[in-house]
Amino acid sequence: MEHPLHVASEIGELQTVLLKRPGQELENLTPDYLQPLLFDDIPYLPVIQKEHDYFAQTLRNRGIEVLYLEQLAAEALVDEKLREEFVDQMLEEGRAEGNVSHRILKEYLLSFSNEDLIQKIMSGVRKNEIETSKKVQFHEFMQDHSPFHLVPLPNLYFTRDPAAVIGDGLTINKMRETARRRESLFIEYVIKHHPIFTSHHVPIWLDRNYEFPIEGGDELILNEETIAIGVSARTSAKAIERLALNLFGRQKQFKRILAIEIPKCRAFMHLDTVFTMVDYDKFTIHPAIQGPQGNMNIYVLEKGPDEETLKITHHTSLMESLKEVLGLKDLVLIPCGGGDVIASAREQWNDGSNTLAIAPGVVVTYDRNYVSNALLREHGIEVIEILSSELSRGRGGPRCMSMPIVRKDI
Numbered sequence: 001m002e003h004p005l006h007v008a009s010e011i012g013e014l015q016t017v018l019l020k021r022p023g024q025e026l027e028n029l030t031p032d033y034l035q036p037l038l039f040d041d042i043p044y045l046p047v048i049q050k051e052h053d054y055f056a057q058t059l060r061n062r063g064i065e066v067l068y069l070e071q072l073a074a075e076a077l078v079d080e081k082l083r084e085e086f087v088d089q090m091l092e093e094g095r096a097e098g099n100v101s102h103r104i105l106k107e108y109l110l111s112f113s114n115e116d117l118i119q120k121i122m123s124g125v126r127k128n129e130i131e132t133s134k135k136v137q138f139h140e141f142m143q144d145h146s147p148f149h150l151v152p153l154p155n156l157y158f159t160r161d162p163a164a165v166i167g168d169g170l171t172i173n174k175m176r177e178t179a180r181r182r183e184s185l186f187i188e189y190v191i192k193h194h195p196i197f198t199s200h201h202v203p204i205w206l207d208r209n210y211e212f213p214i215e216g217g218d219e220l221i222l223n224e225e226t227i228a229i230g231v232s233a234r235t236s237a238k239a240i241e242r243l244a245l246n247l248f249g250r251q252k253q254f255k256r257i258l259a260i261e262i263p264k265c266r267a268f269m270h271l272d273t274v275f276t277m278v279d280y281d282k283f284t285i286h287p288a289i290q291g292p293q294g295n296m297n298i299y300v301l302e303k304g305p306d307e308e309t310l311k312i313t314h315h316t317s318l319m320e321s322l323k324e325v326l327g328l329k330d331l332v333l334i335p336c337g338g339g340d341v342i343a344s345a346r347e348q349w350n351d352g353s354n355t356l357a358i359a360p361g362v363v364v365t366y367d368r369n370y371v372s373n374a375l376l377r378e379h380g381i382e383v384i385e386i387l388s389s390e391l392s393r394g395r396g397g398p399r400c401m402s403m404p405i406v407r408k409d410i
């Protein structure tokens with residue numbers, strides 16, 4: 001039986017991908033909670049679902065197997081003890097401050113079937129769902145301002161970030177923002193308990209208990225030896241260093257990490273919002289990540305003299321460092337929005353650089369980014385457009401909405 005996880009490139013033919021269909025969790029967004037929950041507006045649920053289904057069907061039409069996180073998570077909770085453990089952990093990590101006891105919430109959640117339990121934890125528990133008659137302890141009678149006993153997880157449809165497959169293993173990520181922390185618990189249970197994965201040894205290169213954050217939007221597999229990782233608003237240098245030491249100590253395939261520093265601001269968020277690979281020698285880039293002479297801070301991390309020390313070299317040119325690690329004479333950086341100040345800022349905001357490569361030179365993008373899409377086509381890239389009016393409101397594009405599980409080697 002083939003290994004259920006395998007990703008050794010960013011552009012190799014995509015075979016299996018993990019998605020999450022936007023659900024009721026989005027109906028729990030209100031204006032007061034947009035900022036802490038990392039949204040800029042409230043998507044209209046029936047339309048965002050239609051757009052997401054279109055995305056999934058676009059992938060299936062290309063022969064890609066689409067798995068859904070919500071389904072795998074429900075299937076992974078195989079016995080009562082595991083369900084309880086999962087609920088306990090979710091409640092410990094995610095309860096809104098306040099006035100309902102662990103006991104009442106746990107009882108409430110466990111009364112659902114697995115599918116509904118997962119859906120409920122994803123969408124959150126509103127205060128008015130728990131009957132007053134269930135309250136017995138003094139603190140349970142108190143009022144507070146949060147409308148939730150359990151806070152919703154509206155960013156779950158960005159399956160890219162909570163984990164990332166590297167080779168035949170993965171990182172299960174400690175996520176930076178409180179609003180997203182519990183997301184990686186779903187994938188942890190899936191990897192540890194779903195029969196698709198338990199039949200194989202799955203190395204975890206870095207787990208969610210590591211104290212410094214890393215997110216999948218920053219993790220790009222450039223080739224079978226090289227990983228690029230953004231040092232960003234979401235991913236810390238400490239986590240990259242720990243991952244590098246773990247990887248170089250435990251496997252032989254990946255030999256270097258290119259740590260690329262990007263400005264720490266919301267519009268840029270992760271490396272994949274400003275830089276993605278679209279072909280063997282072609283990348284999208286948001287021009288604003290480079291200094292006036294194209295300079296940046298890039299560090300190449302390699303195996304060092306001992307188990308706790310890396311060899312580190314500093315570079316300033318993205319172009320030159322990519323050529324070096326990929327062994328290429330030439331390569332093309334395609335600017336988002338064609339480099340025009342207005343178009344590039346507008347299209348980058350709607351994830352114009354956030355392409356999902358499904359094969360070398362074939363990418364899925366949002367239809368609204370017409371300037372960037374036209375430019376990609378001029379460079380010989382096949383661009384498959386998907387609907388994007390509501391999906392883009394969560395500030396993530398096709399790459400953010402997908403977690404590749406298996407890609408063919410190139």
Ligand SMILES: NC(=[NH2+])NCCC[C@H](N)C(=O)O
Nearest residue numbers: 038158217270394395396400
């Ligand atoms: N890989 C990505 N660029 N993901 C985008 C995630 C967007 C999400 N609203 C967040 O703020 O976390």
